[in-house]
Amino acid sequence: xxxxxxxxxxxxxxxxxxxxxxxxxxxxxxxxxxxxxxxxxxxxxxxxxxxxxxxxxxxxxxxxxxxxxxxxxxxxxxxxxxxxxxxxxxxxxxxxxxxxxxxxxxxxxxxxxxxxxxxxxxxxxxxxxxxxxxxxxxxxxxxxxxxxxxxxxxxxxxxxxxxxxxxxxxxxxxxxxxxxxxxxxxxxxxxxxxxxxxxxxxxxxxxxxxxxxxxxxxxxxxxxxxxxxxxxxxxxxxxxxxxxxxxxxxxxxxxxxxxxxxxxxxxxxxxxxxxxxxxxxxxxxxxxxxxxxxxxxxxxxxxxxxxxxxxxxxxxxxxxxxxxxxxxxxxxxxxxxxxxxxxxxxxxxxxxxxxxxxxxxxxxxxxxxxxxxxxxxxxxxxxxxxxxxxxxxxxxxxxxxxxxxxxxxxxxxxxxxxxxxxxxxxxxxxxxxxxxxxxxxxxxxxxxxxxxxxxxxxxxxxxxxxxxxxxxxxxxxxxxxxxxxxxxxxxxxxxxxxxxxxxxxxxxxxxx
Amino acid sequence: xxxxxxxxxxxxxxxxxxxxxxxxxxxxxxxxxxxxxxxxxxxxxxxxxxxxxxxxxxxxxxxxxxxxxxxxxxxxxxxxxxxxxxxxxxxxxxxxxxxxxxxxxxxxxxxxxxxxxxxxxxxxxxxxxxxxxxxxxxxxxxxxxxxxxxxxxxxxxxxxxxxxxxxxxxxxxxxxxxxxxxxxxxxxxxxxxxxxxxxxxxxxxxxxxxxxxxxxxxxxxxxxxxxxxxxxxxxxxxxxxxxxxxxxxxxxxxxxxxxxxxxxxxxxxxxxxxxxxxxxxxxxxxxxxxxxxxxxxxxxxxxxxxxxxxxxxxx
Numbered sequence: 155x156x157x158x159x160x161x162x163x164x165x166x167x168x169x170x171x172x173x174x175x176x177x178x179x180x181x182x183x184x185x186x187x188x189x190x191x192x193x194x195x196x197x198x199x200x201x202x203x204x205x206x207x208x209x210x211x212x213x214x215x216x217x218x219x220x221x222x223x224x225x226x227x228x229x230x231x232x233x234x235x236x237x238x239x240x241x242x243x244x245x246x247x248x249x250x251x252x253x254x255x256x257x258x259x260x261x262x263x264x265x266x267x268x269x270x271x272x273x274x275x276x277x278x279x280x281x282x283x284x285x286x287x288x289x290x291x292x293x294x295x296x297x298x299x300x301x302x303x304x305x306x307x308x309x310x311x312x313x314x315x316x317x318x319x320x321x322x323x324x325x326x327x328x329x330x331x332x333x334x335x336x337x338x339x340x341x342x343x344x345x346x347x348x349x350x351x352x353x354x355x356x357x358x359x360x361x362x363x364x365x366x367x368x369x370x371x372x373x374x375x376x377x378x379x380x381x382x383x384x385x386x387x388x389x390x391x392x393x394x395x396x397x398x399x400x401x402x403x404x405x406x407x408x409x410x411x412x413x414x415x416x417x418x419x420x421x422x423x424x425x426x427x428x429x430x431x432x433x434x435x436x437x438x439x440x441x442x443x444x445x446x447x448x449x450x451x452x453x454x455x456x457x458x459x460x461x462x463x464x465x466x467x468x469x470x471x472x473x474x475x476x477x478x479x480x481x482x483x484x485x486x487x488x489x490x491x492x493x494x495x496x497x498x499x500x501x502x503x504x505x506x507x508x509x510x511x512x513x514x515x516x517x518x519x520x521x522x523x524x525x526x527x528x529x530x531x532x533x534x535x536x537x538x539x540x541x542x543x544x545x546x547x548x549x550x551x552x553x554x555x556x557x558x559x560x561x562x563x564x565x566x567x568x569x570x571x572x573x574x575x576x577x578x579x580x581x582x583x584x585x586x587x588x589x590x591x592x593x594x595x596x597x598x599x600x601x602x603x604x605x606x607x608x609x610x611x612x613x614x615x616x617x618x619x620x621x622x623x624x625x626x627x628x629x630x631x632x633x634x635x636x637x638x639x640x641x642x643x644x645x646x647x648x649x650x651x652x653x654x655x656x657x658x659x660x661x662x663x664x665x666x
Numbered sequence: 667x668x669x670x671x672x673x674x675x676x677x678x679x680x681x682x683x684x685x686x687x688x689x690x691x692x693x694x695x696x697x698x699x700x701x702x703x704x705x706x707x708x709x710x711x712x713x714x715x716x717x718x719x720x721x722x723x724x725x726x727x728x729x730x731x732x733x734x735x736x737x738x739x740x741x742x743x744x745x746x747x748x749x750x751x752x753x754x755x756x757x758x759x760x761x762x763x764x765x766x767x768x769x770x771x772x773x774x775x776x777x778x779x780x781x782x783x784x785x786x787x788x789x790x791x792x793x794x795x796x797x798x799x800x801x802x803x804x805x806x807x808x809x810x811x812x813x814x815x816x817x818x819x820x821x822x823x824x825x826x827x828x829x830x831x832x833x834x835x836x837x838x839x840x841x842x843x844x845x846x847x848x849x850x851x852x853x854x855x856x857x858x859x860x861x862x863x864x865x866x867x868x869x870x871x872x873x874x875x876x877x878x879x880x881x882x883x884x885x886x887x888x889x890x891x892x893x894x895x896x897x898x899x900x901x902x903x904x905x906x907x908x909x910x911x912x913x914x915x916x917x918x919x920x921x922x923x924x925x926x927x928x929x930x931x932x933x934x935x936x937x938x939x940x941x942x943x944x945x946x947x948x949x950x951x952x953x954x955x956x957x958x959x960x961x962x963x964x965x966x967x968x969x970x971x972x973x974x975x976x977x978x979x980x981x
Contacts, residue, residue, distance in 0.1 A: 200704075200749045200943075283721055285705055287714065340751045355760065356750045357939060358931040384929045392819050396829035549698030549944055556702070556709050567707055586710035 185375045185648055185663040194390045194402040198357055198383035203339035204326040205277045205284045214322050215427065216360060216381065218655040220260075221326035221345035224251055224270065224304075225319045226657065229425075229650055231482060233320055237265065237327055237346065238304075246311040246608055247294075251304045258367040259329045260343070260350040267298035273327045274306075286324040288586070311606045313613050314572035322571060322654045348374040348660035357383055368660075375648070375663035391641070394418060400643045400664070403428055405522070406467045412641050421640040422470060424480035426651040429638030430569040432478050432576075433462075433526050435514075435631040436555075437562045440591040443510055444561070450628035452500040455493045456537045457530060463634045466525045471636035476624045477576045477617070478635035480653075484573060484617040488625065488632070497537045509538020512561040516543060517551040520566060526633060527564035558591050566636075569653045577601045577620045581629065592629035674965050678958065685957040686739075686950060690732050693946055699724055700748040700944045722748055724946070735950065744954070745947035747940070754951035757936065762955070765932035767837050768855070768924070769917040771848045773910065775856025776863050781906075783860075784867025789894065791872065800868075807861040812923040815854035819927070822850065830928070851928040855921055859913055866909050870902035877901075904974055911967035915960045 199213035204221050207213040226236035235241065238251040257265040274296045277284045284290075292312045297305045308315060319325050332344035343351040346369070349362040363378040382399070384390045391408050393399040395415055404412060412420045424430040437444035437453065444450060459473040472479050475488035501509060516527045524545070531541040541562070546554065555563050570576060578601040580589040600623055604616035624630075640651055645666040650658040701718045702709060709715065719725040723734075738745060744754035783799060790796040806814075823829045830847050837844040874880065875898055883893050922934035933952065940948035972978050 201751060280717060283718055285708060288710055338751065355931065356752070356757075357935060358929075382929065386927050386929070388816060389819060389927055389929060392823040393829050396823035396827055398823075398829035547942075549696070549703055549942065551698075552702045552706065552709065553698040565707070586712065586714075587708060 185661075186665060187375050187663070188377050189664040189666070190378045190380055191376050191401065191646070191659070191662065191664065192399045193379060193381045194384045194393050194399040195381055196383075196385060196387070196390065196403055198360070198381075200356065201340035202343050202351070202354065204328065204345075205273075205282055205286070205324045206338070206340070207285075214654055215656055216362075217326065218322065218347075218657050219349045219362065219379070219659055220343045220347040220351060221328065222347050222657075223319055223321050223325035223327065225316065227320045227652075227655075229652075233316060236320075237270075241316075243608070244305075247308040249306045249308075249315070251306075253302045253304060254369065255302065257346050257369040259332075259346055260365055261329065261332070262367065263329065263331075265327060265329075265346055266301045267304045268301075269327050269329065270304045271296045271298045272330045276328070276333070277324045284324055289318055289323050311608050313605055313608050314574040317572040320571070348657075349379055352378070359383060370660070374660045376659070379659065394641050394643065397643065400646050401649075402641050404639045404641055406470045406636070406639065409468070409470065409639055412639070417644055419642045419644060419646075421642065421651050422637050423651070424472070424478070424635060424637055425653050426638035426640050427653055427656065428568075429636070429653045430478050430480045431566045431636050432474060432569075433466075433522070433564075433566045433633040433636065434589075435526070435530055435562060435564055435633060436590045437629075437631070438558065438560055438591050439629045440558060440593060441561065443504065443506060443512075446504045447627055448500045448504040449506070450631070451626075452497040452504070452537060453534060453539070454625075454628045454631055455491070455497040455500070457490075457533050457631060457633070458492050459490055459634055461533075462526060462529050463636075465529060466522055467634070467636045470639070471634045473633075474635040475632050476580075476621045476630070477573050478569075480635060481573060481576075484614040486618055486621045494536055501537060501539075506538070509540065511540045511542065514541045514543050514562045514564055515546050515551060515554060515560050516564040517548045518545045519548045522636070523564045523566050526566075530564065571654065573617055574605050577617065577624070578605045581624065590629040592627075596627060597623060597629075671965075674968070678961050681961055682954060682957050685953055686736070687732065689950060689953045690728070690735070690946075693941075693944065693949055694728050696944070698944055700946070703943045704749070735947070739950075739954070744951040747948045748945045749940075749943050749948075754947050757948060758933075758951055758955055761931055761933050761936040763836055764930050765918060765921075765925075765934065767844065767848060768851055768921065768930060768932060769914060771852035772855035772859060772917065772921075773914060775852050776859035776913075777910070779857065779860035780863025781867055784864040785871060785894065785899070787864070788868045788871035788875070803861045803864050806857050807865075809858075811854050811858045811921075812927055814857065815851065815924055815927045818850045818854055847928075847930075851921075851924050851930060854927075855917070855924050862909060862913070863906060866906050867902065870905050871898055874898045874902045900974055904971060907967060907970050907974065911963055911970070915963040918956070918959045918963070 195215050197212040199207060199216050201207050202213070202217070204213070204217045222237050224236060224238040225233050228234050235254070237254055237257060239254045241249060241251045243249050253267050253270065259265055274290060274293060276282050277290050278287060278293060280287065292308050292310070292315060294307045294309045299305060327346060328339060329344040332342060333339060336342050341354060348365055348368050348370070350365045351360065352363050353361040360381040361378065362381070364374055364376060368374065384393065387404055387408060390399070390402045391404055391411060394402050395418065397417070409420060409422065412418050435457070437450060439445060439450070463469060463471045463473060473488060473490060475486050477485040479485045479487055501507065514527050514531065516523050518524055527543050531543060534541055554560050555565070579585050579587040581592055581597040582588065582601050583593040583595040583598055597620070600616065600620045604613060604620050607613040607616050638653060642649065645664045647663050647665050649662040652658060699719070700722060701715055701724070705715065716725065723731065735745065746753055747757055750757065783803070787796045787799050830850050835844045835847045871894070880893060880898060883897050918933070922938055925932045925934040936948070937952050940952060
């Protein structure tokens with residue numbers, strides 16, 4: 155060969171090398187199929203029936219992978235069609251949904267409008283014993299005029315209705331034959347979701363495998379999921395560090411250890427599972443001296459929320475009002491100031507110049523609540539209110555709090571799907587979920603209007619006004635909203651976290 | 667012998683009746699019920715709650731509920747768990763083998779460590795090695811077993827990069843995996859028990875070695891190993907058998923803390939969960955089993971005495 159002809163050989167080599175490297179780089183971005191993801195969860199679902207389990211924070215970790223609803227929320231919190239392709243409001247109380255074709259249940263049968271009708275009627279039926287019946291009893295009737303259309307007629311206009319169709323309260327579509335064959339869905343799961351149940355041992359583990367007939371083409375990428383219930387947080391963290399589990403959850407105290415480990419990624423935020431909790435201090439508004447608004451406002455003025463966030467959750471949270479800031483633009487960012495002098499003055503006006511004694515009940519099953527209580531005790535001590543903290547076991551705590559047998563409680567609630575729950579459910583005098591025994595009826599008007607305002611702009615206005623009034627009356631002393639912490643081993647890719655759903659596992663893949 | 671056995675087995679009847687009545691009463695007295703737990707913070711309309719209570723059957727009077735439960739139990743039906751809706755018997759049969767294998771493994775560790783050490787320390791009494799071992803054992807005894815458990819997990823996972831498989835692995839289903847799983851928790855439990863066994867063995871042997879017949883045996887020229895192994899040990903073992911028997915019965919009820927740390931779905935976790943959830947049928951079932959276990963175990967221990975102590979056989 156002459157010199158001329160051999161000059162292109164090095165150039166060709168470089169070109170080939172570049173091509174191979176580029177291909178490699180591009181390939182690294184493409185999801186890889188296959189593999190089993192190991193997950194360690196702190197709690198497991200007591201039963202698998204999506205219409206019967208009231209503890210969506212445990213069952214939500216599993217049910218959101220096996221079952222689906224008509225709508226779903228995307229990363230921005232916007233409602234999107236899921237099992238329903240399109241929908242429209244025919245009138246303020248009538249909604250029509252077009253059902254997606256080609257959706258198969260785990261047993262192979264295609265889903266249609268009769269399944270939607272069946273599912274919602276099952277939730278509303280008193281004999282089912284669903285804890286979420288109250289939410290869906292806004293429905294007057296469900297009709298399936300043809301195979302691909304469902305029509306809901308409501309008893310009154312309801313702003314939260316569409317939001318609730320995206321979950322997490324018994325919004326899932328189930329297969330009628332599964333219920334008839336087994337009596338209930340407590341130990342079996344026949345849904346339409348990306349993964350189907352293979353094995354379930356309560357309080358121990360669940361094995362799920364890929365639903366080959368899943369309606370969304372191309373997903374899920376994983377072959378299956380191995381979910382183990384590991385209650386102890388240090389054991390979960392050790393499992394993640396040793397590679398025995400690929401995904402798990404921790405609290406703020408273990409976040410530094412996760413960050414220090416090269417093999418682990420920490421996902422933190424309010425839109426992460428167990429995120430957007432709402433820590434509260436709730437006085438009994440039906441019991442003296444808390445019946446007096448001035449006493450409640452005095453307490454509101456003496457609590458330093460920023461100090462609590464820094465101390466209890468090491469800064470991983472935000473100060474919050476009645477609606478946690480992460481919920482949406484209608485959540486008002488509170489402007490709390492600590493004013494001990496004004497607080498003392500209010501107490502004097504209310505007839506307690508030297509403060510008073512009261513008890514604060516809290517459940518030791520929730521250590522963060524106990525920490526909150528201790529800080530509140532210290533802070534309220536400055537204005538002369540002496541709190542005696544009583545540690546009460548959870549079952550007993552529920553009984554006493556719900557029965558109105560308390561002075562104050564320290565409690566955290568989990569994320570809720572719609573602001574209506576934070577306003578109407580908590581504060582309407584006739585609401586069975588009235589949080590603070592606030593039954594004067596002063597908030598009834600505004601919360602009812604906000605519930606029925608279907609127009610988003612009007613609703614936002616009303617919600618803002620409701621929050622302002624709630625803060626003024628202070629039936630609940632709001633503290634902060636904490637972040638959730640998810641731990642992933644580095645090969646876990648593609649998971650989009652969400653505080654009430656693990657549907658993101660449908661697009662997760664293992665890079666190994 | 668047969669009469670002795672049947673007499674002892676008859677004791678089961680009043681014991682189980684007593685246990686079931688007491689636990690029913692206690693559960694009833696504890697504030698809160700399964701409906702409160704299931705509804706949690708979202709608990710609502712009184713009508714709804716009353717209806718749920720009726721569905722669970724917990725709205726009736728206590729004697730009526732006990733009578734119904736007793737009737738069914740006598741027919742072998744322990745009912746269904748309020749929370750998981752599975753039959754109580756199958757819940758227990760899922761958890762019991764896990765506890766059984768943990769208990770057996772822990773006892774093996776305890777005996778393997780405690781007996782030889784106890785004998786060694788007794789025989790070499792006063793020597794430096796004996797004092798050293800005693801101190802070490804005292805340390806193990808003072809440390810809580812759950813702390814030991816967490817420490818073991820940390821050490822093996824962080825430094826050896828080995829984490830035991832968690833969850834339900836049965837010995838007769840997957841022997842190798844099960845042994846891997848049992849290693850750390852049985853060490854955590856077994857070492858603590860082994861320390862007790864060692865101390866008991868040591869003091870019993872010392873006591874026996876001071877007896878006249880031992881002096882006689884030594885005077886007769888019998889080898890020391892035979893003196894201790896044959897003459898002394900059998901007599902010294904009786905209190906040790908009592909200790910181990912009692913501990914076995916106690917452990918069968920579930921080593922709650924160890925099971926929580928190692929995520930073993932055994933009786934301990936089952937009991938804890940069912941009480942926290944006010945799951946009446948499940949608690950009753952578990953306590954019934956525990957009561958039966960204790961009675962049967964005491965019977966076995968007594969039989970073991972008969973084997974060990976010929977003086978008892980003459981009665």
